[in-house]
Amino acid sequence: MLKLVLFISLIQLSSAGDWDVVSKFAGSMNQYFYLSNGRLQTVANEITIRKKRLSQYLGSGNATYNYSTNDLLMNPDIFDNGEVKPFPTLVSELGFTGALGVAKTVYHEMGHAEWDVLIEESETNRDQEFYKLITTKIKPWMEKNLTKVDDKWLALMEWHGYYYGTVISSVLSDWQMTLLLNGVKTDFSFDENLIRSNIRSKKITVEDFGKISHKPLMKNLQDTLEDTYGERCRSFSVDVSNGMYDGMVSLETGSWEDKGFQSEWWDAIWEHMRFNYSIPSSRDDLIYSINSSETDLMEKLAILQHKIWDELQLQESEKNNQEQDSDTDQDFENEEDLDSDKSSNDDEPSFGDF
Numbered sequence: 001m002l003k004l005v006l007f008i009s010l011i012q013l014s015s016a017g018d019w020d021v022v023s024k025f026a027g028s029m030n031q032y033f034y035l036s037n038g039r040l041q042t043v044a045n046e047i048t049i050r051k052k053r054l055s056q057y058l059g060s061g062n063a064t065y066n067y068s069t070n071d072l073l074m075n076p077d078i079f080d081n082g083e084v085k086p087f088p089t090l091v092s093e094l095g096f097t098g099a100l101g102v103a104k105t106v107y108h109e110m111g112h113a114e115w116d117v118l119i120e121e122s123e124t125n126r127d128q129e130f131y132k133l134i135t136t137k138i139k140p141w142m143e144k145n146l147t148k149v150d151d152k153w154l155a156l157m158e159w160h161g162y163y164y165g166t167v168i169s170s171v172l173s174d175w176q177m178t179l180l181l182n183g184v185k186t187d188f189s190f191d192e193n194l195i196r197s198n199i200r201s202k203k204i205t206v207e208d209f210g211k212i213s214h215k216p217l218m219k220n221l222q223d224t225l226e227d228t229y230g231e232r233c234r235s236f237s238v239d240v241s242n243g244m245y246d247g248m249v250s251l252e253t254g255s256w257e258d259k260g261f262q263s264e265w266w267d268a269i270w271e272h273m274r275f276n277y278s279i280p281s282s283r284d285d286l287i288y289s290i291n292s293s294e295t296d297l298m299e300k301l302a303i304l305q306h307k308i309w310d311e312l313q314l315q316e317s318e319k320n321n322q323e324q325d326s327d328t329d330q331d332f333e334n335e336e337d338l339d340s341d342k343s344s345n346d347d348e349p350s351f352g353d354f
Ligand SMILES: [Zn+2]
Pocket: 108, 112, 157, 158, 161, 162
């Protein structure tokens, strides 16, 4: 028996490579947000991904990547049967914001692992080029400017990890906001009142039916519609902690450019990530991907929009008839209050299949 246990342990030790652990989660990120998984798979197969034990869980943040053992430890709550839960399951358990937080953490930590097993090893020409930029330009900049941080490598790796988290969170937030403002909840049920109100106010016209449109977005979101995530994700705070119990040192933000952090360095990290994970380039590109995806969601949306449009047309013609019948008695009491509908985003939506 002891021999058998030993044998199984040896197999486990020798079979590092945990794509299976994250493949369902990654598959859902592809399905809903169009991210590609090849790079994630390569990284996951070079490391081990496990649940944190209770003491580790209490001792530090949600997740940690160990550069010397290649172990990625994550919060036990996000595992089901040894696998990281797919995004819809996380949404149903934690709400969209909670699930977004998990996705952000997974990409942050996988970014550390990617740095360790691919970028530092100059796995591809792009990795080699990016790594050269890091060592010859960005590290010297950090040495000059981040006087409070002792470990410049840690600062570099956290800059990279936080960048990943920031981009992922921007894409997911845009997705949620754009769908919600079009009357599609994150469980892919519909907010009929909002759809009605969008049609009434002509934010959605007949030509838009069956599509997710940018028109219901607020002005400030319209203004950044075509800005790339590369342009939008240049300001974020980076906490550098040196081990489990050390204090956090924040890399000052907002002053990156003031201190001479070059625009092309931001371009380089953006291009590297965008290429390896097929990140939609902008909110506009994301909307294009949603509308091009082969699901019956858009068809259902179009049917509902046409139904509501027909109802509104009917109401309008009935109202006109009533006005003609009673144009002498000046009775306005029955006039329908067209603005009485309110959008009903009251509870955190759950997340369903397309
Ligand atoms: Zn980190």
